[in-house]
Amino acid sequence: MHTIRLNLPQQAYDIAIAPGGIAKLGELMSHLHLGKQVLLVSNPTVFQHYGENVIASLENAGFDVNSYNLPDGEQYKTLASIEKLYNIALENHLERAATMVALGGGVIGDMTGFAAATWLRGINFVQVPTTLLSMVDAAIGGKTGVNHPQGKNLIGAFHQPKLVLIDPQVLQTLPEREFRAGMAEVIKYGVIRDAELFAMMEQCDRLDQFQYLSKNLLQEILVRSCQAKADVVSKDEKEAGLRAILNYGHTIGHAVESLTGYRIVNHGEAVAIGMVAAGQLAVNLGLWEQAAQDRQLALIQKTGLPTQLPTEIEINAIVDALQTDKKVKAGKVRFILPTKIGVVTITDQVPSEQIHQVLQQM
Amino acid sequence: MHTIRLNLPQQAYDIAIAPGGIAKLGELMSHLHLGKQVLLVSNPTVFQHYGENVIASLENAGFDVNSYNLPDGEQYKTLASIEKLYNIALENHLERAATMVALGGGVIGDMTGFAAATWLRGINFVQVPTTLLSMVDAAIGGKTGVNHPQGKNLIGAFHQPKLVLIDPQVLQTLPEREFRAGMAEVIKYGVIRDAELFAMMEQCDRLDQFQYLSKNLLQEILVRSCQAKADVVSKDEKEAGLRAILNYGHTIGHAVESLTGYRIVNHGEAVAIGMVAAGQLAVNLGLWEQAAQDRQLALIQKTGLPTQLPTEIEINAIVDALQTDKKVKAGKVRFILPTKIGVVTITDQVPSEQIHQVLQQM
Ligand SMILES: NC(=O)c1ccc[n+]([C@@H]2O[C@H](COP(=O)([O-])OP(=O)(O)OC[C@H]3O[C@@H](n4cnc5c(N)ncnc54)[C@H](O)[C@@H]3O)[C@@H](O)[C@H]2O)c1
Ligand SMILES: NC(=O)c1ccc[n+]([C@@H]2O[C@H](COP(=O)([O-])OP(=O)(O)OC[C@H]3O[C@@H](n4cnc5c(N)ncnc54)[C@H](O)[C@@H]3O)[C@@H](O)[C@H]2O)c1
Numbered sequence: 001m002h003t004i005r006l007n008l009p010q011q012a013y014d015i016a017i018a019p020g021g022i023a024k025l026g027e028l029m030s031h032l033h034l035g036k037q038v039l040l041v042s043n044p045t046v047f048q049h050y051g052e053n054v055i056a057s058l059e060n061a062g063f064d065v066n067s068y069n070l071p072d073g074e075q076y077k078t079l080a081s082i083e084k085l086y087n088i089a090l091e092n093h094l095e096r097a098a099t100m101v102a103l104g105g106g107v108i109g110d111m112t113g114f115a116a117a118t119w120l121r122g123i124n125f126v127q128v129p130t131t132l133l134s135m136v137d138a139a140i141g142g143k144t145g146v147n148h149p150q151g152k153n154l155i156g157a158f159h160q161p162k163l164v165l166i167d168p169q170v171l172q173t174l175p176e177r178e179f180r181a182g183m184a185e186v187i188k189y190g191v192i193r194d195a196e197l198f199a200m201m202e203q204c205d206r207l208d209q210f211q212y213l214s215k216n217l218l219q220e221i222l223v224r225s226c227q228a229k230a231d232v233v234s235k236d237e238k239e240a241g242l243r244a245i246l247n248y249g250h251t252i253g254h255a256v257e258s259l260t261g262y263r264i265v266n267h268g269e270a271v272a273i274g275m276v277a278a279g280q281l282a283v284n285l286g287l288w289e290q291a292a293q294d295r296q297l298a299l300i301q302k303t304g305l306p307t308q309l310p311t312e313i314e315i316n317a318i319v320d321a322l323q324t325d326k327k328v329k330a331g332k333v334r335f336i337l338p339t340k341i342g343v344v345t346i347t348d349q350v351p352s353e354q355i356h357q358v359l360q361q362m
Numbered sequence: 363m364h365t366i367r368l369n370l371p372q373q374a375y376d377i378a379i380a381p382g383g384i385a386k387l388g389e390l391m392s393h394l395h396l397g398k399q400v401l402l403v404s405n406p407t408v409f410q411h412y413g414e415n416v417i418a419s420l421e422n423a424g425f426d427v428n429s430y431n432l433p434d435g436e437q438y439k440t441l442a443s444i445e446k447l448y449n450i451a452l453e454n455h456l457e458r459a460a461t462m463v464a465l466g467g468g469v470i471g472d473m474t475g476f477a478a479a480t481w482l483r484g485i486n487f488v489q490v491p492t493t494l495l496s497m498v499d500a501a502i503g504g505k506t507g508v509n510h511p512q513g514k515n516l517i518g519a520f521h522q523p524k525l526v527l528i529d530p531q532v533l534q535t536l537p538e539r540e541f542r543a544g545m546a547e548v549i550k551y552g553v554i555r556d557a558e559l560f561a562m563m564e565q566c567d568r569l570d571q572f573q574y575l576s577k578n579l580l581q582e583i584l585v586r587s588c589q590a591k592a593d594v595v596s597k598d599e600k601e602a603g604l605r606a607i608l609n610y611g612h613t614i615g616h617a618v619e620s621l622t623g624y625r626i627v628n629h630g631e632a633v634a635i636g637m638v639a640a641g642q643l644a645v646n647l648g649l650w651e652q653a654a655q656d657r658q659l660a661l662i663q664k665t666g667l668p669t670q671l672p673t674e675i676e677i678n679a680i681v682d683a684l685q686t687d688k689k690v691k692a693g694k695v696r697f698i699l700p701t702k703i704g705v706v707t708i709t710d711q712v713p714s715e716q717i718h719q720v721l722q723q724m
Contacts, residue, residue, distance in 0.1 A: 009372065079445060090512055093686075118480070121507060121518040122600075145483060150452055156483040157519055238484075324455075 002223050006140065006160075006230040008237050013162055015140060015226050017219065021167035022053050025101075025128060026061025032162050034124050035097025039089060040067035041112040042103040046130050049173050054103055054128065063099075066092045070111065074262060077107050077146050079155065085115035099124035099162070105131035105178070106138030110156070113144030117159030127164040131174055132182025133268060135166045136189070136225035137246075141233040151324075152258070158238060166226070168218055171210050179210050181268025183303040184249070186221050188275065189228040191296060192248045195342030197224040201299060208304030245344050248336040249275035252359075255321035259313050265306070272305035273362075280358045281350060282337040292341055308362050315359040319352055364585050368502070368522075368592040370599050375524055377502060377588050379581065383529035384415050387463075387490065388423025394524050396486050397459025401451060402429035403474040404465040408492050411535050416465055416490065425461075428454045432473065436624060439469050439509050441517065447477035461486035461524070467493035467540070468500030472518070475506030479521030489526040493536055494544025495630060497528045498551070498587035499608075503595040513686075514620070520600060528588070530580055533572050541572050543630020545665040546611070548583050550637065551590040553658060554610045557704030559586040563661060570666030607706050610698040611637035614721075617683035621675050627668070634667035635724075642720045643712060644699040654703055670724050677721040681714055 001018035016028060029038075038058055042051055047069050058065045068088045070081050085100075094100075100123065102112035109127050116125035129139035145156020171179065190198030200220055206212040213221070229246070236243040253274030256265055265273070279293040300307050309315075322333045332348040333355075339345055363380035378390060391400075400420055404413055409431050420427045430450045432443050447462075456462075462485065464474035471489050478487035491501035507518020533541065552560030562582055568574040575583070591608070598605040615636030618627055627635070641655040662669050671677075684695045694710040695717075701707055 079441065083441060086510055086517060090510060090516065118507075118517050118519055120516060121505065121520055143483065145480075148448055148452060154452065154482060155448060155480050157480055158483055 002219070004223070004226050004230050007234050008160065011160055013160060013164070015164040015166065015230060017166045017168070017222050017226065019167065019169050019215070021165050022050060022128070022170070023057050025054060025126075025165055026057040026059070026063060028163060028165060029058070029063070029099070029126060030061045034099045034162065035095060036062065036064050037092070037094055037098035038063045038065045038101055039092060039094060039098065040065055040101045040103060041085065041108060041115070042067065042069050043072040043108055044069050045072045046104045046108070050103060050130065050170055054101070058101070070108065074107055074147070077111055079146055081111055082115050082118075082146060085111070086119060089115070089119045094119065094123065096120050096123055099126055101126045101128060102139075103128045103130065104134070105129065106134040109134050109139050110144050110153075111146060113142070113159050113161070114146055114156055117144050117157040122159060125159060125161050127161045129164065129166060130170045131178050132171060133178070133185055135168075135222060136182060137185045137229060139164045139166075140226060140229045142237070152254075152262075166222060168222060171218075174210065176209050177266065180208060180304050181266055183207055184268035184271040184275070184300075184305055186225050187296070187299055187303065188246075188248050188271065189225045190299075191275065191338050191341055192245050192336070192344045193228045193231070193342060194224050195340075197221070197228075198295075198299065198341050201302075202295070204302075207299075207302045244334065244346055245336050248338070248344055249278055251322065251333065251335055252277045252318065255318045256309065256313065259317055259321055260310060264312070265310055269306050272300050272303075272307060273309060276300065276307045277358055277362060278335060278337055280361060281335065281354060282339070284354060284358060285337070285350070287345070288338050288340060292338065295341065296338075309359065315356060318359055319355055322355070364581070366585070366588050366592050369596050370522065373522055375522060375526070377526040377528065377592060379528045379530070379584050379588065381530050381577070381581075383527050384412060384490070384532065385419050387416060387488075387527055388419040388421070388425060390525060390527060391420070391425070391461070391488060392423040396461045396524065397457060398424065398426050399454070399456055399460035400425045400427045400463055401454060401456060401460065402427055402463045402465060403447065403470060403477070404429065404431050405434040405470055406431050407434045408466045408470070412465060412492065412532055416463070420463070432470065436469055436509075439473055441508055443473055444477050444480075444508060447473070448481060451477070451481045456481065456485065458482050458485055461488055463488045463490060464501075465490045465492065466496070467491065468496040471496050471501050472506050472515075473508060475504070475521050475523070476508060476518055479506050479519040484521060487521060487523050489523045491526065491528060492532045493540050494533060495540070495547055497530075497584060498544060499547045499591060501526045501528075502588060502591045504599070514616075514624075528584060530584060533580075536572065538571055539628065542570060542666050543628055545569055546630035546633040546637070546662075546667055548587050549658070549661055549665065550608075550610050550633065551587045552661075553637065553700050553703055554607050554698070554706045555590045555593070555704060556586050557702075559583070559590075560657075560661065560703050563664075564657070566664075569661075569664045606696065606708055607698050610700070610706055611640055613684065613695065613697055614639045614680065617680045618671065618675065621679055621683055622672060626674070627672055631668050634662050634665075634669065635671060638662065638669045639720055639724060640697060640699055642723060643697065643716060644701070646716060646720060647699070647712070649707065650700050650702060654700065657703065658700075671721065677718060680721060681717055684717070
């Protein structure tokens with residue numbers, strides 16, 4: 001078991017990465033001074049695989065467990081789902097010392113975290129991420145929330161978990177496309193902070209399916225990615241500055257996702273496209289070398305992720321969408337641009353003609 | 363203008379008490395490094411009196427102001443109202459640096475604070491409380507939230523304002539019954555922390571209407587009450603321990619309120635009854651003197667607040683209701699009991715026969 005400690009000004013918690021770790025969840029939680037009440041939140045897809053094991057582990061450690069499945073899918077990441085969780089919390093008389101455990105991908109994690117953040121003004125919360133994306137990204141750092149009908153993640157709160165337990169073995173059942181979506185974030189960490197991670201991945205022949213990764217490489221990927229996220233979050237919990245670098249590839253990525261209605265292109269795919277675009281912008285602006293951009297392109301292709309804009313999107317629509325991004329400050333679009341592999345810079349000084357040009361190149 | 367600084371581990375803010383202060387709101391806010399966008403949230407009752415002045419003050423200071431009125435009443439303190447605020451926030455393109463300003467009593471303050479806490483995971487928020495209760499209590503300390511159909515304040519978040527601006531002059535239009543409700547909290551501060559405040563109030567002939575209080579006494583009441591609340595909150599932001607003393611009178615008070623459906627008896631009246639009950643419990647347990655309890659009783663009567671249980675409530679129902687209170691820990695009811703005027707103790711060791719007996723005495 002590899003443990004990463006995430007230190008924040010007001011709290012600290014462990015990210016435990018342990019093959020077979022689900023069986024140890026109850027024991028790990030029993031050291032955290034939590035109350036006896038646990039509400040396990042999952043969805044039917046994930047629960048059918050791992051729900052019973054998680055409940056057994058918790059009950060063996062002496063917790064009183066109730067569980068509830070929300071429907072599976074981003075379209076249910078709504079305030080209405082949160083209201084359901086409130087009702088369940090009320091029915092189960094969850095007290096302040098109670099814990100909500102999220103078993104699932106980022107959708108379940110974000111919603112469970114938000115419900116825990118706002119039930120009785122904040123109860124305990126534990127993340128058991130089951131997608132690669134949620135393991136290396138969504139489950140770490142305390143961003144929780146739901147979508148507004150007119151915009152993703154507009155409603156939410158910062159609420160840190162008490163523990164993040166990552167069991168890589170659950171990735172066996174993850175659909176391939178979801179696995180690749182997570183790989184986009186892993187490549188992101190390589191580009192923004194960890195050139196060694198980037199190089200390790202380059203050495204592997206295929207990265208498009210879970211089965212092609214050795215246990216060792218997978219462990220390295222998880223440990224290094226979680227470490228990168230934890231480092232950034234510990235320096236900037238509330239996204240005052242540095243944390244923005246985690247949005248590498250996400251500026252144009254978000255626009256692409258939303259313009260395709262979050263269906264044709266999924267989040268990871270959009271981030272992949274966004275990274276290619278950001279890299280090209282950086283090349284055009286003279287910030288990084290074409291050779292580095294080529295390496296990024298090749299690595300993204302090796303994961304089977306797209307590197308080109310879907311033909312159905314108009315370039316003007318992307319540029320317009322950038323303006324309504326939640327991260328826009330005083331009308332200026334902020335870009336994270338690489339300067340070399342492992343290092344990025346933040347800028348809101350990209351002329352929109354440059355954006356147009358790069359999108360046309362893709 | 364009297365200013366109280368509330369220092370918290372991660373932030374600090376001013377509580378400004380200034381007759382005519384509404385006219386200075388814009389200027390005070392202009393020193394706080396807030397963005398230009400302001401969403402003023404109020405209700406029609408309050409807005410008709412003070413809305414235009416507030417907007418003028420903000421606009422004169424250079425803010426871009428939009429305003430929205432939620433319907434007036436505790437029955438609208440719901441997640442549905444918060445959704446309305448989200449929609450307005452979206453329509454007005456509120457960015458992260460934007461500020462929601464609450465102009466109203468505790469209902470508007472709690473909701474505006476919760477919307478601000480959860481829009482884009484937290485934007486700025488300023489309190490302009492217009493009831494006595496919200497001036498001395500609800501607006502200070504960062505508790506925000508809404509009711510669940512089956513329980514008050516079950517949904518919420520801690521989110522501190524950037525400024526609390528108290529203009530005592532707005533109390534002129536406050537209905538008498540609401541004024542008295544606020545006086546219950548003021549008496550509470552006297553009993554739990556400030557014997558001088560208690561004695562000052564004893565010296566005034568009538569405390570049941572705003573008009574009977576001298577400007578000086580009113581100022582003293584506001585300053586001392588806000589100071590008491592700020593002291594307690596600064597020592598225990600998240601209610602880990604000490605902050606519980608602010609619930610003096612609220613344990614039985616909450617039960618009385620909820621059993622009368624929040625209509626026959628309002629919050630302040632319930633707290634008054636709860637303080638009498640807690641005082642009598644303390645006498646019966648040998649913790650404080652009958653003479654002190656008599657002084658408390660006399661002071662409460664001078665404000666025109668009730669000191670007896672409404673006849674329609676059954677004592678067993680109260681005892682049952684105590685068990686479902688949100689503050690119950692592992693099934694034990696926690697009481698705040700006075701030991702002398704200005705000092706209280708916290709205990710969860712009150713035998714339920716004692717509770718029965720005291721309620722029967724009332
Ligand atoms: N909080 C954050 O910091 C943060 C960061 C990034 C993304 N997110 C959010 O995360 C969400 C995306 O998360 P996601 O990519 O994990 O998607 P997801 O939660 O929708 O999971 C993807 C699919 O995989 C299924 N699944 C999950 N684990 C499985 C397993 N082990 N075996 C079989 N099937 C499994 C799910 O049921 C779902 O159908 C978005 O809503 C996004 O906004 C949040
Ligand atoms: N956040 C906290 O720490 C905290 C503490 C105590 C109470 N509360 C909450 O506060 C709420 C009660 O607040 P409240 O007692 O202020 O009630 P309220 O907000 O409902 O106001 C009472 C009535 O007075 C009217 N009003 C307000 N100011 C006025 C003015 N200046 N002139 C004329 N009319 C005016 C309002 O429109 C309303 O009809 C409850 O929901 C309670 O849960 C919160």
